[in-house]
Amino acid sequence: MKRLVALVIAGAMSLALFGCGKTNNGGKSGNDDGDKPKTTTAGAEIDSVTEDVGVDFRQKGQKAVFKVDGSLDLAEDAWMGFIPGTKGFKKEVDADELDVLYSYNCDDERKSGDQYVFEFDNDSIEALDDGDYIIVLCNTDEDTGKVLLYFPATLDGPDVTPDFDKIVIN
Numbered sequence: 001m002k003r004l005v006a007l008v009i010a011g012a013m014s015l016a017l018f019g020c021g022k023t024n025n026g027g028k029s030g031n032d033d034g035d036k037p038k039t040t041t042a043g044a045e046i047d048s049v050t051e052d053v054g055v056d057f058r059q060k061g062q063k064a065v066f067k068v069d070g071s072l073d074l075a076e077d078a079w080m081g082f083i084p085g086t087k088g089f090k091k092e093v094d095a096d097e098l099d100v101l102y103s104y105n106c107d108d109e110r111k112s113g114d115q116y117v118f119e120f121d122n123d124s125i126e127a128l129d130d131g132d133y134i135i136v137l138c139n140t141d142e143d144t145g146k147v148l149l150y151f152p153a154t155l156d157g158p159d160v161t162p163d164f165d166k167i168v169i170n
Contacts, residue, residue: 057162063119064160070114075140079104080118083134090170092138092145122158130156
């Protein structure tokens with residue numbers, strides 16, 4: 001039943017992403033700032049929202065915060081992590097071997113409304129090498145877990161630039 005619900009959600013998100021022609025730039029057209037990926041700078045309050053797939057990214061004080069749609073089926077030990085490089089993943093066990101920074105979620109204290117919250121300290125992000133990463137969301141920390149979605153991001157010190165235009169839903 002969980003697989004069926006996940007497939008229905010993934011299908012609906014795919015239709016919304018491709019079938020409706022919805023854009024991530026708030027309906028703007030042309031070469032204005034809405035077409036550029038958002039970058040967070042330490043201490044800034046810059047928002048980057050991808051409603052099509054239910055991922056929200058904000059820089060709040062000394063933390064980088066990702067929020068994910070609460071309708072996803074996540075276990076209490078679900079995690080989001082940074083993996084160096086540009087290769088995507090489908091299995092949790094493969095992503096778990098290579099992650100260099102991760103955050104657990106799903107306890108009631110860290111769930112904000114109907115979204116799951118994953119927080120990363122800016123100091124931890126800044127300690128990583130600058131460059132290209134894949135950010136993965138795994139439904140559980142068990143070897144049988146799955147990578148539900150992933151997207152590329154570029155790190156430059158504490159600055160994170162997620163590329164939600166290239167998000168992949170497994």
